[in-house]
Amino acid sequence: MERGEQFNAGVVLYCRAKSFVAARTHLDEAKLRALDPAADAAGVRAALRAVEGVCAGGDAAGQAAGDDPGRRFRWLIAPRSTVVQPGPVHTGLTADPAAEVERLVELLVR
Template sequence: MSDRHVFEYALLRVVPRVERGECVNAGVLVYCRARSYVGARTHLDEDRLLALDPQVDLPGVRAALRAVEGVCAGGDAAGQAAEDDPGRRFRWLIAPRSTVVQPGPVHTGLTADPAAETERLLELLVR
């Protein structure tokens, strides 16, 4: 039996001006049902974001990214989602929305360690 399990992931993108269609990758969400894991890691390149929109609400973007990490962590930081299972929290976070911080399309892969995969994808696709 393989020690690798299917996981799903989506990038978190900051879209400061929707009408221009430009975005900056700012994080990654990972869900692995077999391991009951949902996690998010974020990294905001503020200089890059300010190059797209000098008037972007940086404190608001930072707060939105922290909120996503909180929902993934569960507990008090997750607010109303605290009682939801990891899959439900992931599905709620990847639902399309028209805010400055948006999830990208969902992709899949195989991993033996979803937490390490979260870090790997952050380094590969965001930093």
């Protein structure tokens, strides 16, 4: 983080019209080790799972469980000073947000 190096490890998609928020993540451990051989891969994976849990809602969302999808999305995209950080938000249109989040994680992450 100190050097500003980063790579995509997931996608979060929010669709207000369908009250939908979801995250799909994938940690490329080789990329992580290339940036920092001493990186805590298990810790990064846990942080990525937490993002997916907040999107899923329910008990996995912790304190955000009662929040609507839009509020959970806004919480996830807020800047933070941790190893797992949100990137810029992009807009778009889709008729099928569940399929789109899968397409985007394949295109941008894997």
